[in-house]
Amino acid sequence: MGTLLPKMPPQTLYVTVRRDELQQLRDERDRLRQQVAALNLQLQQAQASDKPALT
Structure with missing residues (x-):
């Protein structure tokens, strides 16, 4: 059996984006959304x- 660890509360991560x-x-x-749309169209x-x- 493994060692049981107490459940830790979730932590909040703050980031700064310029x-x-x-x-x-x-x-x-x-750009990625447009690419996905184009690929979906090609697939269809x-x-x-x-x-x-059908005849």
Whole structure:
């Protein structure tokens, strides 16, 4: 059996982000969202072209 440790309360972590860093993070987030949307569209198109046509 392992040693039981008392449960510690969660700790709060505070960070400081400069405005330019925050803007870079937002730009990267937007770019990644656009990339995900484009990849989802490509996936849907590929899946649609793989399905046999209903007659």
